[in-house]
Amino acid sequence: MSQPAEGSKRGWPLWEVFVRARRGLAHQHVGSLHAPDAAMALRNARDVYTRRGEGVSIWVVPSAAIVATSPDEKDPFFDPALDKAYRHPTFYDVPEGAKHL
């Protein structure tokens, strides 16, 4: 894994920004920014990503803290889901006349 100041040799660490557009919606990734600490990251995120009232809540996460799947192993990693068509309702034949199914 990389260092906290990932990708940044001299500058501030990178943070990923997630914004909840309005109540009832999940936070969504909107972009990233550099900041020396979490409080500044939140303030910068407000100025950079919500200048037009785009959000009611912001999360900032150090980019280095994100663990992701690798695109190289994409197929094997997601394989187990591909051959289980019976998980989808369209897999099943519904006899004519059967309602509310």
Added chain:
Amino acid sequence: MYGHDDTGGASGGAANEAPPQDAEQRFDQLIAADQRIEPRDWMPDAYRKTLIRQIAQHAHSEIIGMQPEGNWITRAPSLRRKAILIAKVQDEAGHGLYLYSAAETLGVDREELLDMLHTGRQKYSSIFNYPTLNWADVGAIGWLVDGAAIMNQIPLCRCSYGPYARSMVRICKEESFHQRQGFEILHTLSHGTPGQKAMAQDAVNRYWWPSLMMFGPPDEASSHSAQSAAWGIKRFSNDELRQRFVDMTVPQAEVLGLSLPDDELRWNAERDHYDFGAVDWDEFARVIRGDGPCNAERLRRRREAHDDGAWVREAAQAYADKHAQSTRAEVRAS
């Protein structure tokens, strides 16, 4: 918007290694299917370099673009105009930040990009090397320069590189306010006193041709176009977009009651487009080379701003370090 999920540093390092056969195939398939390339995907070295060059130049343009308009913040004619102009210049800073973030997903460092700008190794749009001599220039920049930028940027919303495309969606949304406020400034001036109208006309006269140059050299002289089109970075040619801009702008000029400084500009019913005169590409080359009216001033001001801000960056870092230490001490004590 971007997706810096490159925690293993794979994308930066992978560039120099021979691509696994299937990785290259997969890249070609994604491009052929008009799918998006994301930061951790394998990509050809030249694709990565082209994007870094283009996105960085775009980011630099946004933050250098703050200067010609920022020049008029203290002298805006009303509080309303001043508040709008501040918001617009702040947007340009924001656009620069979205784009630097997008460039960083390709494995370059923010500080490196700024160094490249400050030392003249990377360019910004030549339009910002023209001066803003009077208030109407702020209107002309919004209407013509932002109008041309939107024309260039809308197709980039479908660019094959995901982080760049996503940042362009956001930028385009915000640019439409920029263009309208510029149009409004010119409309107000052109319907004001004869002196105000003359000021608006003068601004349009000076900004028209440089705005046409923003679409880049003619297709036959554009060195990067063919490969960028094949990679789905560029969707329309320079000349196509330039023509589209002229066709859109001429009727708007009529609404403003202002003329465009081109004797050869007339509707061509056969082509279904406006014909227009030849752009002075020698001037374009001169300005790009560094001999525009404001090249030296723009870079000097940019470096000054960066140096003047050093103490703020240092103070914020010192505060963060001190705070991190005391947090660690508290954790040990508990």
